[in-house]
Structures are given as structure tokens and as C-alpha cells.
Amino acid sequence: MINGEKRIGRPLRWAMIGGGRHSQVGYKHRTGALRDNTAFQLVAGAFDIDPERGKDFGVNLGVAEERCYPNYQSMFRNEAEREDGIEVVTIATPNGTHYEITMAALAAGLHVICEKPLTFTTAEAEEIQAFAEKQGKIVGVTYGYSGNILLLQMRAMIAQGKIGDIRMVELQYTHGFAATDENDRKSEGQKWRVDPKIAGPSFVLGDLATHTYYMSQLIMPQMKISKLLCDRQSFVGSRAPLEDNAYVMMHYENGAVGRMWTSAVNAGCMDGQRIRIVGSKASLEWWDSKPNELLYEVQGQPSQTLVRGMDYLDETVNAYERLAALHQEGLSDAWANLYLNIAIAIDAKERGDEETLNKLIYADINAGVEGVRWVETCVRSAENGSVWVNFDAGVPVTS
Template sequence: MDLSKKQNKIVGVTYGYAGYQMIQQARQMIADGLLGEIRIVNMQFAHGFHNQAVELQAESTRWRVTPKFAGPSYVLGDLATHPLFVAETMAPQLNIKRLMCSRQSFVPSRAPLEDNAFVLMEYDNGAVGSMWTSAVNSGAMHSQKVRIVGEKASIEWWDEHPNQLSYEVQGEPARILERGMPYLSPNALADDRIGGGHPEGLFEAWANLYRRYAQAIDATDRDDRAFLQDFWYPDVEAGLHGVYWVEQCVKSADAGSQWVDFTLP
């Protein structure tokens, strides 16, 4: 991070799911107060593709469960950091105060790295959060979801249906908001390539992020600090935040699932 500042360069981290347009819609709805005060953030990324020791045959998986390459964690780092950043993009006003983690190695050969973990979080505004991340959720595809619950309404996004956002107001029928429709915020429509009803996917979401990187590079080269102040993209601080979150989760789990403070160094 110091090097990027010294050389006046940006660093982009490919938290690719944040590039979906409905994440922008969720961010705008929360900023507009449609959910009210945020109370609960529920996150998960729990697939089932590694419910057996597939790494014994698949070299592409082996590095993920090898501490020499993966570091101190498997699914917390490889999976959970993605919905964590998506939730933080939706509700950037929330800051984690402390967390508690329990992690398991259901395929014993993966120990000490986990293939399943649960994390509880407390935020500085009094909200609470939870994360379930797993590679042994048998029968599941990605099962990456982010649900944010406010005092008036809730929203939920699921990466297997990324062009939709569930909007649920207490006492009213649940609504499914669709990408590309004119009732969405301008921010959610800005990256559309094709009209509603025609799905866009992960390649487009990544392209949306790379467009943001290009805009950030341009603004940095022009020293346009006003633009950068109100502009978001997964930057070096987002990457540092994710790494520190994983480290604190491991610290908590290895200490018997004790609560640990979350204060960025």
C-alpha cells in the first residue's frame, strides 16, 4: 500500500462479484435509507465441489489446501472474502468492531486449513453479522448470498441469479428487482450492455470492475481528487482489509473461538 502511494499508482483487487449491477442498486437503496438502520448482515459462500479430497486428483485445487501456497486459511480466504466485500460495497458505512470464528477440516488431510467455517461479527453501529463459508456443502453450487436486514426492509442478492435483487418490505409482498429495468437507480443502469431480460454474467461483472480501474487510473493521472473521493472500486485497502479479516478469523478459531478485536493496523 505504501509503495502504491509513493509511486502514485492504483492497485485493483478482483473481487469480481462486486461488479454486478445489482450490487450498485443495493448500495443506492441502502444509501437512500430504504432499509432504515442496518441491523443484520448475513453472508455465505458455501459450495459443495470439494466435499471429498478432490485435490488428490486435481492439481488446480491442490494449492488451495497447501499452507505453503495458500497461507493460514482455505475457504476463509478463497471464498469468504468475496461476499464480505460485496456486503461492504452495499453498506460501506458499516465497520466491523470484533469477530469470533469457528473453523473445521471435514476432509482431515486438509488440516490445519479449514474447508468449513462460521464467523460472527459485531459492527460499530450495533449491527451484527454472520458468515458461513464452506467447500463441503454437498449438493450446492456456489450458494453465495448476501442478505442485509434493516429496521424497515431487507435485501438479498444471490450470485446464481446475479441479475436479480430481492427487496422485502415488512408487511408487503416481496419484490424481485431485475437488472436493466428503468425503475433502477442510474448507477445500477450505467454499466448495462443489453436490456432487461437478457442476462449478463461474470465476464461482464469483471469488465465493469476493470472499467472502474481504468477510471481510477485516469483520475489519478489527472490528480482529480474530487472524483476519487466519491468513487469506489476494490482497491489496495480492500485487499488489506480482506487479508486482515482472514488473519483475525484464524486467530480467533485457533484460540478456541474467542472474540478478537478488529482494528486495522
């Protein structure tokens, strides 16, 4: 059980790039990092493209005025000269900046926590991966939903053979908040998400579906995609060539099949992220609107609802329990779990503790590369006429 006691020797000196007053996700990052105040301490930041607004915001967060910087370059330079300089930085900026800032942070000797998707291309992601290895630094990716602990229960039950051989994988992440173009014009956060120069080659595949895809990999680490087919649409025409709706069919190496539906135009849908894994004996289903419950359906038996915090759950799950079964956990707790594991990974990396690193389950650089590869392959399939594409090579299937 997590009770707030320190898991590492001291809090890591942490900074943010982006995540300012008008950021959609900045508060989620801070909630996650600071939930266990023994893991991170926010000491610096370049919070906003408007330096004065960023400084005002940082001071209101409790950061010293002289450590609220106008840009990440000056922050890296000045913090490097301090004995108490930053050790890790979160990048909570639009997609098109991730590669440049991550590489600069690694060059400055910093560990990195980056928003998803990590980069535009697999080649860039692999370059980051190689440089992080050379520098001996951790790169974590904030797939925040993956900190929901019942996903670990799904992982454990599948590994224990509770559902038999996996046959079908049903993934969905949809909402209706972009059913019209209103927010494209009014919301700063939405504007860049539908601009290919800033968002990259996709909208909902990279912004939504990468979360659910990573979660499926966390649940089923042994399952590898052999090929996929993506059909994507721009129902709001001004978003083309970026999609606001997509369907992805997937074939796995073990013969299983899967599909992902991702959409920002599922009108009336408040929250539609679901994962259903169907095996030869039983099925498991989790829905992020009911994150404290896991549906377990054995063929020929009554359905069971497994509840977070109960003793019958796997020990790997209850190791992350925070509030006990009577009390509801949610997204803030999921982010806290994610950030805590990244802090433990950074501490282990600095100490050369490979055993701890190998046991940790968190969204690391490999997850970041895999997510970029998946999005890139989906886009390539769609652009070639929604054809089957080999996953590793990303080329059309010819036989």
C-alpha cells in the same frame, strides 16, 4: 449505459503473470479486461511456470512471441526498455507469490491488478499500500463478483433509508466441489489452495469468503466491524490446519450483528453465494445464481423482485448497464465492470484527477488490506479457541 465506447484516452498496455492455459481464473481476467477493448490491450505476459508452454499459450492469444516471457523479472526488465512497454500488470498466481510480485511491479513503475487475497498478513498488505502511494500507482484487487450491478442498487437503497437501520447481515459463500479430497490430488489449482505454504493461513476464508465480505463492505460502506468470532473446521482431515468450512459471527459498531458461512464441503451445492441485509423496515437479498434479480421485502407488504436494467433502478446502477433488461448479464459482465473501473482509476491517477478517483466504486488497495485483515482476524480467533476478537487490534476480547 456502457456501450463499448472509450472511457479513457487509449487502451492501457497490459500484461499478465500467471493465468495460463491451465489456470482456473486466467480466462475470467482476460474476459474482464478485454470485454471493452477500449480499456486494455494484452501485449505481454509471463503466463506459466513452464516457459515454453507459456510462450505457446501467449502466442495463441495473439501476443508477440518475443513478449512472452519465462518469468516476471525478465518481463519487467525488458518491457522497461521499450517505448511501448507495459503500464499495468495482472497477478493471477497462487497467494504466496502476491506480495513479492506486487512489490516488484510497483518498483518497476507499474500499476497492479492482483488476485485475492492480496497477501498473507495485514502488515504485508499495508506495506504494499504505502509503497503504492509512494509510487503513485493504483493497486486493484479482483473481487470479480463485486461488479454485479445490483449490488450498487442495494448500496443506494440502504443509503436512501429504504430498509431503515441495519440490524442483521447474513453472508454465505459455499459450494460442494471439495467435499472429498479427490481434487486435492488431481487438480493443480486445488493442490496449492490446501497447501499452507502457498495458500497462506486459510483455505475457504481467503479463497471464498473474502469475495462476499468485500461485497458487504461495498453495499454498506458505513458499517464497520467491532469484533468477530470464527469457528473453522477441516472436515477433510488432510487439509488441516486449513479449514474447508467456517462460521464467522460479527458485531458491528452500530449494534448490528452478522454472520458468514463459507464452505467448500457443502455437498450437492453448486453455487451458494447469498447476501441478505435486514433493516428495521425491510430486507434486501441478492443471490449470485440469480444476479439479475434483487429481492426487496418490506414488512407487511408483498415481496418485490427488482430486475436489472429497469428504469426504476438508481442511476448509479444503470450507468453500468450493458445489455438491457431483456437480456441476462452474468459473471463475465461483472468482471468487465471491475476491470473497466480499474482502467478508469489508473487513467485518473496518471492525470492527477482526484475527483474521479474519489467517486469511483471499485476494489482498490484499501479493499485488499481490509480483506486480509478480516481473514487474519478470523484465523486468530479460531486459533485461540474460537473466541471473540477485537477487529482492529486482532486481540481477544477480555471484557
